[in-house]
Amino acid sequence: MKSSSDSLKSLIIGVAGDLFAIPVHVVCDILDLLPVTGVPTARPFVNGLINVRGRVVPLMDLGMKIGLSGATTTPDSRFVVIEQEIDGEETLVALRADKVHEVAEFELVMSEEIPRIGMRCRAEFIRAVGRRQGRFVMVLDLERVFASD
Amino acid sequence: MNILSGDPSDIFRQEADELFVQLETALLDLETAPGDKETIASAFRALHTIKGSGAMFGFEALAKFAHHVETVFDRVRNGDVLVTPALVGVTLEARDHMRRLIDAPGQVSAGSGDAILAHLDRVVSGQENPVCARAASPVERFIPSSPPPPSAKVSPASSGYRVRFTLPTNAFVLGTNPVTMIREMLEMGTGTVRCDASEVPGLDGLDPEQCYLRWELELFTGQSMEAIEDVFLFIRNETQLTIEPFSVAPVPALDLPLEPLRELPVVDSGSASSLPTSSPSPAASAQSGKPPPIESVIKVNSDRINGLMNQVGELVIVQSRLKQIAHSSTEELSVVSLRAVVEEMGRLVSELRETTKGIRMVPIGSLFSRFRRVVRDLSRELGKQVRLDTRGEETELDKTMVESLNDPLVHLIRNAMDHGIESSEARLAAGKSVEGTLLLTATHVGGQVLITVDDDGKGLNLERIRAKAEERGLLAPGAEISDGDLAQLIFHPGFSTAQAVTGISGRGVGMDVVKKSIDALRGSVEVFSQTGEGCRVVLRLPLTLAIIDGLLLKVGEERYIVPLSNVDAIVELADAMVEHSGGDGNHFLFIRDELVPFLHLRDLFAVVGEPPPHEKVVIVVVGKRRVGLVVDQILGDHQTVIKSLSRVHADVKSFSGATILGDGRVALILEIDHLIEFGQHREERLREALHPSGRRVGHEILVR
Numbered sequence: 001m002k003s004s005s006d007s008l009k010s011l012i013i014g015v016a017g018d019l020f021a022i023p024v025h026v027v028c029d030i031l032d033l034l035p036v037t038g039v040p041t042a043r044p045f046v047n048g049l050i051n052v053r054g055r056v057v058p059l060m061d062l063g064m065k066i067g068l069s070g071a072t073t074t075p076d077s078r079f080v081v082i083e084q085e086i087d088g089e090e091t092l093v094a095l096r097a098d099k100v101h102e103v104a105e106f107e108l109v110m111s112e113e114i115p116r117i118g119m120r121c122r123a124e125f126i127r128a129v130g131r132r133q134g135r136f137v138m139v140l141d142l143e144r145v146f147a148s149d
Numbered sequence: 150m151n152i153l154s155g156d157p158s159d160i161f162r163q164e165a166d167e168l169f170v171q172l173e174t175a176l177l178d179l180e181t182a183p184g185d186k187e188t189i190a191s192a193f194r195a196l197h198t199i200k201g202s203g204a205m206f207g208f209e210a211l212a213k214f215a216h217h218v219e220t221v222f223d224r225v226r227n228g229d230v231l232v233t234p235a236l237v238g239v240t241l242e243a244r245d246h247m248r249r250l251i252d253a254p255g256q257v258s259a260g261s262g263d264a265i266l267a268h269l270d271r272v273v274s275g276q277e278n279p280v281c282a283r284a285a286s287p288v289e290r291f292i293p294s295s296p297p298p299p300s301a302k303v304s305p306a307s308s309g310y311r312v313r314f315t316l317p318t319n320a321f322v323l324g325t326n327p328v329t330m331i332r333e334m335l336e337m338g339t340g341t342v343r344c345d346a347s348e349v350p351g352l353d354g355l356d357p358e359q360c361y362l363r364w365e366l367e368l369f370t371g372q373s374m375e376a377i378e379d380v381f382l383f384i385r386n387e388t389q390l391t392i393e394p395f396s397v398a399p400v401p402a403l404d405l406p407l408e409p410l411r412e413l414p415v416v417d418s419g420s421a422s423s424l425p426t427s428s429p430s431p432a433a434s435a436q437s438g439k440p441p442p443i444e445s446v447i448k449v450n451s452d453r454i455n456g457l458m459n460q461v462g463e464l465v466i467v468q469s470r471l472k473q474i475a476h477s478s479t480e481e482l483s484v485v486s487l488r489a490v491v492e493e494m495g496r497l498v499s500e501l502r503e504t505t506k507g508i509r510m511v512p513i514g515s516l517f518s519r520f521r522r523v524v525r526d527l528s529r530e531l532g533k534q535v536r537l538d539t540r541g542e543e544t545e546l547d548k549t550m551v552e553s554l555n556d557p558l559v560h561l562i563r564n565a566m567d568h569g570i571e572s573s574e575a576r577l578a579a580g581k582s583v584e585g586t587l588l589l590t591a592t593h594v595g596g597q598v599l600i601t602v603d604d605d606g607k608g609l610n611l612e613r614i615r616a617k618a619e620e621r622g623l624l625a626p627g628a629e630i631s632d633g634d635l636a637q638l639i640f641h642p643g644f645s646t647a648q649a650v651t652g653i654s655g656r657g658v659g660m661d662v663v664k665k666s667i668d669a670l671r672g673s674v675e676v677f678s679q680t681g682e683g684c685r686v687v688l689r690l691p692l693t694l695a696i697i698d699g700l701l702l703k704v705g706e707e708r709y710i711v712p713l714s715n716v717d718a719i720v721e722l723a724d725a726m727v728e729h730s731g732g733d734g735n736h737f738l739f740i741r742d743e744l745v746p747f748l749h750l751r752d753l754f755a756v757v758g759e760p761p762p763h764e765k766v767v768i769v770v771v772g773k774r775r776v777g778l779v780v781d782q783i784l785g786d787h788q789t790v791i792k793s794l795s796r797v798h799a800d801v802k803s804f805s806g807a808t809i810l811g812d813g814r815v816a817l818i819l820e821i822d823h824l825i826e827f828g829q830h831r832e833e834r835l836r837e838a839l840h841p842s843g844r845r846v847g848h849e850i851l852v853r
Contacts (some may be wrong), residue, residue: 041754
């Protein structure tokens with residue numbers, strides 16, 4: 001992430017009106033909506049479980065976690081299953097996405113300094129910002145997103 | 150015995166494993182109950198089968214050796230030789246020797262076996278009348294391939310038996326030779342043989358590998374009925390066998406009808422030589438030194454296999470539906486039904502996967518039984534009397550987990566016996582029973598398996614632990630630390646003395662090795678010590694694959710599972726039972742003359758909406774503590790495959806795991822321990838609030 005010419009092959013998803021990029025190598029699955037089992041007493045942004053091919057996978061409302069609005073269900077909604085290390089354990093986690101756009105390589109325009117002003121979501125979860133078809137795409141810092149807090 | 154694929158000697162090795170366990174268990178049982186006929190018979194059968202199968206698979210040295218031991222046990226069975234601790238001891242040695250003969254036949258010196266047999270003979274002759282010292286004969290006399298009739302001399306008081314037997318039709322395929330069996334019986338005494346060939350079909354319908362014949366023997370022998378039955382040892386279950394005592398005096402001049410039958414082998418051995426079992430290569434690999442690695446084998450409950458078969462059956466049906474759809478004409482319809490089939494297929498496949506995983510579950514008893522020997526040998530070595538008790542042998546664990554638990558548990562047992570349990574004198578002085586007790590327990594608790602190792606020894610020496618911890622810089626000198634926390638320091642990697650760290654044989658501390666192995670299984674280990682009273686080590690293992698019986702409940706829109714083993718009772722929530730203890734509502738149920746605190750799961754889980762009219766209460770119990778859980782509906786029992794929750798939900802305490810229901814949805818498993826604690830806590834708070842003086846409230850409510 002040294003220069004602005006870096007590019008990253010990513011899956012671009014829409015969450016709460018913004019575009020986010022997830023490195024493709026962590027993406028395991030993109031699923032249509034599945035029945036969600038609520039987890040009472042869990043933190044609100046991870047209060048669901050889904051069955052992904054026989055595995056019980058927690059469902060994260062990414063929008064809520066990073067300070068945007070919670071997910072809404074539309075015909076375009078999908079669950080994006082990623083594999084992420086959490087506290088030293090490889091874990092499958094599903095993310096609610098309002099829409100899955102595409103896999104793309106795009107240019108990172110600002111990687112060193114993430115402006116805190118003008119960003120709707122909490123900046124600590126954003127590792128870099130890129131541009132795609134005239135819109136900003138935020139590259140998620142997944143480690144931070146899933147760090148136990 | 151009808152799995153004939155692969156190297157036959159591998160099958161023998163696996164079979165021998167079980168036989169050795171049977172023999173060892175019987176021998177250890179005999180130490181405590183030396184006269185038990187059943188146990189003696191069990192040991193004898195194991196030896197007999199080891200000998201027989203060993204010879205069949207080409208382990209000549211083993212068969213020879215086993216034959217000698219078997220002879221001794223035959224005499225034990227007949228009451229000529231008594232079971233003594235010395236006999237059990239030397240037979241255990243013999244068992245270990247036989248094990249080596251199978252595992253690494255090339256590396257066993259002949260002398261070691263002879264030494265054991267000589268010892269065995271000394272033990273036997275030590276207690277017997279020197280006149281009939283026939284067991285002291287050299288080993289070489291017993292060659293199983295051409296056994297001299299060991300008891301050809303018929304006692305004068307021989308009795309007659311009528312033996313009828315019909316072999317299973319696949320007897321030849323299984324390698325059974327009826328002629329040797331008949332000969333074996335005739336060698337017990339004298340007799341006549343009749344063969345019933347009426348079932349033999351015409352030549353066009355004849356399968357040369359099938360057995361169509363039946364035999365009837367009139368046998369006069371001094372041997373017992375069991376001895377005759379033993380001839381059929383390998384195929385006893387498949388053979389229709391009747392043995393009737395027969396009172397007519399033996400008829401002389403039996404040679405005439407006998408002779409033609411004795412010629413039979415010519416025909417038979419010709420056909421038999423083409424059969425796979427009757428001509429095993431004499432374990433060529435076994436002679437060349439190291440045995441080939443044995444594939445691990447799991448015994449599976451036939452229910453599970455049946456489940457698997459059912460699921461495969463369903464899969465076949467779904468497949469044919471799929472085929473039908475592919476050929477159907479109306480496209481619109483096919484898309485709809487295709488979706489249904491795809492869904493069905495998905496469900497089936499995930500069920501199949503679960504069933505297959507379930508096949509790997511084995512009861513932990515197989516592991517526990519191994520420790521009896523460890524405890525026995527170690528208590529001799531250390532000169533301490535220690536008894537091993539085990540509980541919860543039926544608790545199921547993943548096979549791989551069971552195997553990885555062996556070393557840590559052996560380590561804990563050694564530790565407890567070496568350092569925990571005192572010598573007999575010290576125990577007497579402390580007012581304890583002479584015999585120390587080790588207790589191994591396994592239980593399912595929520596989504597975990599709990600394995601505890603208890604000893605009633607002197608407990609941990611906390612002073613020494615503190616001194617050592619301070620010396621090694623794990624603890625600041627004079628630091629405040631609770632005894633419980635101090636005890637856990639023995640698991641610290643820096644605590645162990647360096648030379649003690651070896652897998653099994655590590656004596657002394659080396660507890661960090663245990664901790665490491667348990668960590669590797671994603672479990673935890675804790676130690677609890679009562680000075681002077683004993684020590685308890687608790688292993689908690691996650692059970693990602695465990696299957697429990699669960700009770701399926703409904704609360705709001707969600708379904709939950711409660712482990713059935715925790716369910717004490719289910720009652721309808723009727724106002725009459727609720728004791729209003731004042732304050733903000735009802736908090737106790739009056740059940741079987743007892744007040745039970747209860748929790749509304751709807752409240753706890755913040756379910757919105759009105760509860761249904763007929764709520765149910767599930768009374769759950771852990772130990773002596775009970776709590777009622779108010780739910781909307783009971784849906785029934787459910788075979789629950791426990792899946793642990795991910796780290797994302799590490800903060801969620803109310804659930805121990807999750808499972809996948811038949812419709813593919815996830816259901817959470819309630820953590821009973823936590824809910825009970827919550828309920829009790831609430832109860833205490835309530836009692837305090839109501840009665841600050843701390844008097845017993847339950848009573849007051851009752852008399853109110």
